[in-house]
Amino acid sequence: MKQKPTESVILDAAMRVFTRKGFAATRTEEIAKEAGMNRALLHYYYRDKQTIFNLIFERRFSEFFKGLFIIFETDSPLFEKIEKMVDHEISTISQHPDLPRFILMEVAQHPERLIEYGQKLGLNPRIFLEQFEGQVQAEVRAGRIRPIEGRQLVINIMSLCMYPFVAKPIIKTMMQLDESKYFEMQERRKKEVYEFIIHAIKVSV
Amino acid sequence: MKQKPTESVILDAAMRVFTRKGFAATRTEEIAKEAGMNRALLHYYYRDKQTIFNLIFERRFSEFFKGLFIIFETDSPLFEKIEKMVDHEISTISQHPDLPRFILMEVAQHPERLIEYGQKLGLNPRIFLEQFEGQVQAEVRAGRIRPIEGRQLVINIMSLCMYPFVAKPIIKTMMQLDESKYFEMQERRKKEVYEFIIHAIKVSV
DNA sequence: GTCTATAATTTGATAGAC
């Protein structure tokens, strides 16, 4: 019956609270409570609030971007790549529904972190984006999809996958969905979003 | 040369700061500074920080939802309604790019406000949603659009319009856009998003 | 009405006992 080391108990608790509330609204007291310990112990293991936050942010930043960039990197055909992106995003984010809001909130406050942590992770959006744009242009020239800017397509794909999570509280309330109904709706979206995109770009037959 | 009453100078300043930072990260000092006055004066006109925030939230909440619901209410044909929604959302939000993030952040923290302020504004999402779903089903049955759930379509439309604003810092950085290039991209989106949606739902010819 | 000065409160960080 080995128990988790206190360091990770703290980090796990901090992850939940920071993700829920963001940096500014988080009280170290709440992290300690969530971790089932005293506030002082947080400072014993980690210098201060900011230090804990940075560790959490790096972890969550990686979760948010890493998988996506791996799919960007593969050289699958366009439609297959889109299918993978949609399925991956909706599936993984479903397990961490408030991850996008957390990242977007904190990046909006400190855009410089996007560059800093992006480099730390070795992400190079420019290369991936250019590659994807080239792929889209090739399909357009081949007459398989209608004319569309590659970057507009990327934005559309990300929007369709991410926004329903970012707007989760609004959607749940407006559509009167409980947690499980909301989850089912997201499950259906995997197919729905993929088909929506394919119909949107492929030339009529 | 009549000058603005101090009350509205305060509210305008508070609107900018709260929208930028959210409630928790906002310092009343910054509001006062932005309004060009002393902190104490804020308390002379308004009881406290929370009071000012509530006024701002109500105002911005209305901006965010009111126009959208008006379009939902009209009885235009489906495609025309979609065109109006897309154009309205992208146009008006372009002038207040951080409005969606503000609403989403604060509603995520306090979902009960959605109901409270929604009622205050007299919004009834259920009716609008049912009406829209009926309209979509009619089009499906008439064979003019492919089978799609009305609410999935609503989510898709909102996603395509809103997310690019919510993710503005990420998009600007990744695509290396300055403020004016970002604005141009959004201008092109009015047409792009509308056509994307129409192609996505209409049956092939 | 607007300011300066100050009080009160909240929060984060440290010291020291066990």
Place this chain on the structure above:
DNA sequence: GTCTATCAAATTATAGAC
């Protein structure tokens, strides 16, 4: 390693002069 007690700093709110 974990806690209690305490301090320090930041932030909000109020009192009172002008």
